[in-house]
Amino acid sequence: MDSKKIIIVGQGVSGTLFSWFCAQHNLDFIIIDNALTNSPSKTAAGLINPVTGRRVVTVWMDDIILPFAEKTYKEIGAQLGIEAISKMNIVDFFPNPFMKESFLKKMSLQAPYISLAKDEPYLNEYFNYEFGTGIIEPAYIVHLQQLLPAWRKHLLSENKFIEQSFNFNRLQVSDHSVQYENIVADLVVFCDGVEGSENPYFHLLPFALNKGEAIIIEAPELPVGHIYKKSMTLAPFGEPGIFWAGTNYIWEFDDHLPTEAFRKSTEQNLNSWLKVPYKILDHKAAVRPATVERRPFVGLHPLYKNVGILNGMGTKGCSLAPYFASQLVQHIVHQQPLEKEADIARHARILSRPQA
Incomplete structure (x- = not known):
């Protein structure tokens, strides 16, 4: 099929990963981003944790999402000549006996990723703690402070980056194309983070900032x-x-x-x-940009088929964005189905409401 041209709005984690997979598929794209210093991507620790919450529950789709994220960040890092991701463990200090008991119970059920610390006493030099520690591994740190600027610099050198705030008044959407100022493209995909909650195409989605x-x-x-x-x-x-x-x-x-x-x-x-x-x-x-259901928003608008979204990653952007960015590109290029729990088709009725 003909290669598509895509306008991507936003270069946080989602916009970076989506544009990376566009590049891997030789899609023509341009990013528009205003370089906010306090965006979540620039403030986040970049942590990927395989378990979540006080009950030490394995994260959603862990067996697919975590290896996919590790592989993707390594590949991006290799191309950019940086270390984009580091593998390490989490030393989990139990704040009280109940949390320790909960952790041990999970271990007895042979839950993945968790164990008790073997050489714990050395931690006494550095920390005050009473109830022992568990280990969660593998965990990862994505080095967003290096990765996002390095990718931006690469895109600027390829003339694929426009540094400005996106203005919806300058966007025209027709049945077969989109136009932003003098850029004509097949699609526009919004990776606009919290601004998505006020995006005229997607503000009806159940965001929970x-x-x-x-x-x-x-x-x-x-x-x-x-x-x-x-x-x-x-x-x-x-x-x-x-x-x-x-x-x-x-x-x-x-x-x-x-x-x-x-x-x-x-x-x-x-x-x-x-x-x-x-x-x-x-x-x-x-x-x-979290969501009520704690699931991302991925896909194309039910009424405007050339307007897409990759958003709603919440606190798990570094782990979820690689997989769902790849899925969205595969969906656009090969019409492959999206993961049902992430596909915005689940909100088609809301998004199809007539706008006031």
């Missing part, structure tokens, strides 16, 4: 190569000795700015948990 905050600290004495988790997550962030300390889920918020309350509570937690000195370098906050 939440806010997260993190403090970036310097703690050179902490052993590297691990992610640490107790009442918060401490994840390696960029350079050696730098860690990301977060996160919280705030469902009701006034703005996307960092809060004094989060900073104070995080400092208190760090002061009681860490035995080694640390220095606060930065405080970040961002709003995430």
